[in-house]
Amino acid sequence: MIFDVEGGCFSYPSGDGVLNDVSFSVEEGDVMAILGPNGAGKTTLLRCMMGLLPWRTGCSRLDGRDIRELSAGELWRKVAYVPQAKGMAFSYSAEEMVLLGRSAYVSTIGQPSKADLASARMAMEIVGISYLRDKPCCRMSGGELQMVLIARALAAEPELLVLDEPESNLDYRNQLIVLDVIEKLARERGICSIFNTHYPAHALRIATKSLLMDGCGHASFGDSKSIINEEAMRSSFSVNVRIDRINVDSDVFDLVVPLHVV
Numbered sequence: 001m002i003f004d005v006e007g008g009c010f011s012y013p014s015g016d017g018v019l020n021d022v023s024f025s026v027e028e029g030d031v032m033a034i035l036g037p038n039g040a041g042k043t044t045l046l047r048c049m050m051g052l053l054p055w056r057t058g059c060s061r062l063d064g065r066d067i068r069e070l071s072a073g074e075l076w077r078k079v080a081y082v083p084q085a086k087g088m089a090f091s092y093s094a095e096e097m098v099l100l101g102r103s104a105y106v107s108t109i110g111q112p113s114k115a116d117l118a119s120a121r122m123a124m125e126i127v128g129i130s131y132l133r134d135k136p137c138c139r140m141s142g143g144e145l146q147m148v149l150i151a152r153a154l155a156a157e158p159e160l161l162v163l164d165e166p167e168s169n170l171d172y173r174n175q176l177i178v179l180d181v182i183e184k185l186a187r188e189r190g191i192c193s194i195f196n197t198h199y200p201a202h203a204l205r206i207a208t209k210s211l212l213m214d215g216c217g218h219a220s221f222g223d224s225k226s227i228i229n230e231e232a233m234r235s236s237f238s239v240n241v242r243i244d245r246i247n248v249d250s251d252v253f254d255l256v257v258p259l260h261v262v
């Protein structure tokens, strides 16, 4: 699987250009982080790249084919979207919610098959939430719901997962669990993920590639360790940062410390 965007430009009818000539490419096993200040266009980019908003110029391609040429079924069998886990009014149980991820495979009048149920249960096992099977989504914590939404996306057996700020609103433990799941899916199953984040340290922790937006619609793309540097962070966020590394036992961690506003 190769997913790429070439020369993507977009502006809302109301205003200025939000995205100017954005290009990137990811493939099986990659994890890509999208970083940038508030309002830089991260969510807009996610929506444009999946075809939910129309590129003014440029295109998104899946395995070399412009996604506008693909049927909805062809696209959504390969790409799954994980929205932000903001409280949910649905009284569906976790299992029912995860089964919705099979909708690309179930006809509108059909019932989920045994294979659909098996896929849903496997997805819950992969993200470690089998114990939540019967819990109603409306009574879940943000962390539990985030994992259910990731499992729902996985139930579709996608090749590309697109996640909108998957670690926002989560405590330290749940942040690490979500990051570990994304990293493990890439490493063990080759599932590529693209995620928006406000945490550069998270990008350095799990993202092979990063796209850093500058607030004027432009973006730099490349290996995370080369893209996320002190100068680029200062230029993009107008904040001085210190990036350092620490060794803990045999692991190396990148620290990104915001120092002060420029």
Ligand SMILES: Nc1ncnc2c1ncn2[C@@H]1O[C@H](COP(=O)(O)OP(=O)(O)OP(=O)(O)O)[C@@H](O)[C@H]1O
Pocket (backbone or CB within 6 Å): 012, 013, 014, 018, 036, 037, 038, 039, 040, 041, 042, 043, 044, 045
């Ligand atoms: N539906 C819309 N109509 C018009 N302008 C919009 C719309 N949605 C977003 N915008 C504008 O587009 C710009 C980019 O918004 P977007 O939500 O993509 O930024 P973001 O980087 O995801 O921000 P944040 O980090 O705050 O979530 C902002 O100036 C925003 O006000």
